[in-house]
Amino acid sequence: LITVSAFIREVIGQAWVKDFVITMDTSFNTDLELESIEFVELAEKLQSHYEGRVKFAEWLAEMELDEIVGLKVGQLVEFIVRCQ
Amino acid sequence: MTEANGLIFHTQVLGEGEPVALIHGLIVSNLAEWYFTAAPVIARNRRVLLYDLRGHGRTQRPDRGYDLTTMVADLAALLDGFDLRPVALVGYSFGGLIALQLQRKHPDRVSRLALIETPLPPSCAVEADAFSRMTVEQWLVASPESVRRTMSQGGRRAERFVDSMRALVCDTSLMEDIAAEPDISDRALEQVNCPVLCLYGDSSACLESGRRLSQVLPDARLNIIQGGHYLLSDAPREVASRLEGFFDD
Numbered sequence: 001l002i003t004v005s006a007f008i009r010e011v012i013g014q015a016w017v018k019d020f021v022i023t024m025d026t027s028f029n030t031d032l033e034l035e036s037i038e039f040v041e042l043a044e045k046l047q048s049h050y051e052g053r054v055k056f057a058e059w060l061a062e063m064e065l066d067e068i069v070g071l072k073v074g075q076l077v078e079f080i081v082r083c084q
Numbered sequence: 085m086t087e088a089n090g091l092i093f094h095t096q097v098l099g100e101g102e103p104v105a106l107i108h109g110l111i112v113s114n115l116a117e118w119y120f121t122a123a124p125v126i127a128r129n130r131r132v133l134l135y136d137l138r139g140h141g142r143t144q145r146p147d148r149g150y151d152l153t154t155m156v157a158d159l160a161a162l163l164d165g166f167d168l169r170p171v172a173l174v175g176y177s178f179g180g181l182i183a184l185q186l187q188r189k190h191p192d193r194v195s196r197l198a199l200i201e202t203p204l205p206p207s208c209a210v211e212a213d214a215f216s217r218m219t220v221e222q223w224l225v226a227s228p229e230s231v232r233r234t235m236s237q238g239g240r241r242a243e244r245f246v247d248s249m250r251a252l253v254c255d256t257s258l259m260e261d262i263a264a265e266p267d268i269s270d271r272a273l274e275q276v277n278c279p280v281l282c283l284y285g286d287s288s289a290c291l292e293s294g295r296r297l298s299q300v301l302p303d304a305r306l307n308i309i310q311g312g313h314y315l316l317s318d319a320p321r322e323v324a325s326r327l328e329g330f331f332d333d
Contacts, residue, residue: 014240033241036116037141040096057098061124065320068120 001077007045008073011038024074046080054083085142086135088161089154094142095162096134099127102195103168104331106134107159107179109201110262111252114141117176121320126327133166135159137179139252150258152206152265156185163193170195172331176316177290181206184268187276198281198327201313204293205267273300280304281330285311285318 005022012032020032028034034042043056059079060068086095096115104126106118115134126132136143138158139150149155159182163171172195175183180202187194252258280301284294286308298306307326311318 033239035241035244036120037114037136040116040119041142044096057124057127059124060120061128065120065317 001073003049004046004073004077004080007042007049008032008034011042011045022073024072024077026073028071028073028076029069050080050083054080086162086165088165089158091138091144091146091158093138093144093158093162094136095166097166098123098132098134099130101130102331103131103133103166103171105159105163105168105171105173105183106132107173107175107182108137108140109177109179110137110258111140111249113176116141117316121316122324122327125321125324126331130331131168133162133168133171135162137182139256139258145251145256147255148257148261150256150261152181152185155182156189159183159186160190160193169193172196172198174198174200174327175202176200177202177313178206178262181268184276187278188272191277194278196279196281196330197276198283198330199294199297200283200323201285201288201290201315202282202293202297203290204296206265207263207267208290208293270300273297274302276301276303278303279330279333281326282306283315283323283326284308285313285315287311288313288315 001022001024008022009017012034017032022032026032028039047054047056086093094115096119106115106123106126108115108117114136118134123132123134137155139145159173163169170193173183173186175181175198177200180199183194183197184199184202187197280297280303282294282298282301282304284291284306288311290313291308294306294308298304309315309319309322309326311322315323
């Protein structure tokens with residue numbers, strides 16, 4: 001969660017997010033208001049950090065659009081843990 | 085990030101296998117439109133290149149160069165950079181025109197074309213005159229569901245979306261360049277010598293363009309599925325499935 005939160009803050013890059021408490025239950029869409037292109041950037045940063053061990057495309061291929069829109073930070077963290 | 089044709093482009097490459105390049109539409113779009121819909125499905129069996137068009141997403145936003153000739157040169161340079169040839173090109177809306185014109189210019193580099201909701205003549209792509217005369221309410225009604233949702237929620241995302249759209253429409257030559265694009269003649273379309281899938285929504289205003297393309301292009305098939313112009317968000321699974329079927333044929 002610490003690693004993912006740091007990358008989320010880097011991608012958003014605005015002052016308010018420095019003090020925003022990111023938890024496993026934080027929603028990318030409603031709480032962080034992440035733009036879709038920012039989510040792509042986040043995926044790129046995590047992929048680079050984990051040296052390709054985290055296959056976002058394969059994960060997304062299993063999801064419906066509504067599920068992606070409803071994603072929470074905890075689901076991403078759990079997916080990364082499963083990839084390790 | 086990848087340098088091509090004098091600009092820094094935001095790119096993504098997914099998967100392994102036969103190469104496919106996916107090209108998004110104008111203004112309200114970027115590579116995320118593919119990344120969260122058909123791209124991950126296609127990338128299960130293929131090497132997929134995604135990129136943000138000039139001025140869109142995270143690619144640099146030059147003041148000029150939004151005509152088809154320049155945007156075709158952008159894609160050709162990216163294909164060279166990633167050594168993708170021959171490649172299947174899939175373009176949504178204006179992206180389909182970039183794909184079509186690249187095939188006409190470099191027929192040896194393209195194995196197949198899929199044109200999704202591609203409008204003709206090209207100047208219709210942003211309905212340039214109508215767009216500039218619309219009220220905010222009219223524009224929202226004509227926009228995809230994802231944009232309506234973003235705008236109605238307001239907040240940070242809506243602000244950023246409006247800022248980036250305003251910069252593209254007001255601070256670049258995009259509208260002027262697209263409005264000045266000539267039609268592509270039937271004689272020119274008849275020269276396209278690879279298989280083409282024309283994929284359109286049954287309630288889309290662009291459907292007539294699909295009928296024209298599928299009648300004039302020598303090796304084209306028209307697939308009409310349920311949805312409007314914004315097929316990638318209206319029917320992402322169906323689009324991916326039709327593309328897979330076309331690639332495997």
